Ligand code: KIV
């Protein structure tokens with residue numbers, strides 16, 4: 001394992017994320033997301049692919065001008081391994097104080113034969129010439145052997161060695177089609193670290209797609225094997241099944257700090273806000289069960305869980321909602337909920353029940369809950385008025401004691 005404990009977070013929401021069907025963003029939307037990514041403290045923003053369209057050049061240029069300050073993130077953009085793409089890329093990122101050209105070419109036989117129609121020898125020449133070309137313009141050059149995950153490991157190591165020799169400062173190892181497993185991905189990173197001359201002078205990076213649902217696991221395996229940059233996107237958006245999700249990678253490294261022994265510079269409290277903004281700009285909703293940012297990620301409905309969480313959040317939570325900027329209630333009342341949670345919610349709404357009153361309320365609550373997915377505050381209030389004089393021992397709680405919104409006692413937690 002490398003001695004460097006810092007894992008750089010390279011956000012590619014505005015490039016690989018935007019490539020997902022239906023995820024295109026306007027210049028202004030990209031600017032808004034980039035500003036939020038800067039607040040999140042990502043290390044690198046890949047702002048787009050300037051050769052793809054005049055609009056994308058424009059958006060990357062605007063991000064470089066607006067966010068690329070000395071103490072802001074590095075602004076990066078993508079270029080195929082040809083002079084025109086590299087020139088377009090460099091002119092777009094030029095205004096940024098810290099900038100990076102990211103150039104790539106495929107190295108797997110299937111891509112060489114069917115897409116590029118190039119020999120390995122020709123790819124080798126192109127890599128050498130284009131990495132040199134990019135490095136003559138920009139201090140930071142990242143090289144990616146596309147489809148590394150399905151490339152012949154011997155050829156992959158040869159190409160990576162040439163990229164280093166010709167001036168690449170960051171080597172990204174893409175599992176472009178999400179084919180590898182964590183063991184295989186880690187072995188690929190470890191093999192490069194073990195056998196490529198000069199690798200100790202560059203940063204190794206992960207770039208994993210989620211076709212088999214393994215993007216985050218593969219990225220973390222890459223970190224364990226010595227990668228010190230992770231490429232990822234907010235909400236995991238990206239080509240096909242998406243990229244490794246930034247929030248999942250960051251919170252895994254954070255919640256399991258002892259295991260990984262590394263840190264990131266991310267301000268985790270900005271995660272939820274960033275997720276919502278990306279969802280609003282792309283129109284792609286976040287599924288409720290999505291880790292970290294889904295609507296249910298910090299919600300408990302089952303009575304046994306609610307009782308545990310009310311006694312001590314550590315029973316069913318491995319991180320605090322506040323750590324990732326979660327501002328909602330954590331206890332959801334439904335047909336699985338128990339008396340403890342109902343009593344707490346009533347108190348939060350300003351009503352105190354003795355045991356007999358709670359029995360009455362709870363019976364009625366279960367009847368209502370059987371007919372609805374969620375029993376909200378308005379339902380509870382209606383339920384109380386419906387009981388009328390049948391519930392004489394429900395008394396108002398002084399406002400100072402009524403805990404509105406957060407019902408969970410947050411005195412101890414995992415983070
Ligand atoms: O998935 C991929 O291979 C890419 C490269 C351009 C880095 O997105």
Ligand code: ZN
Pocket residue numbers: 016174176207209239
């Ligand atoms: Zn990709």
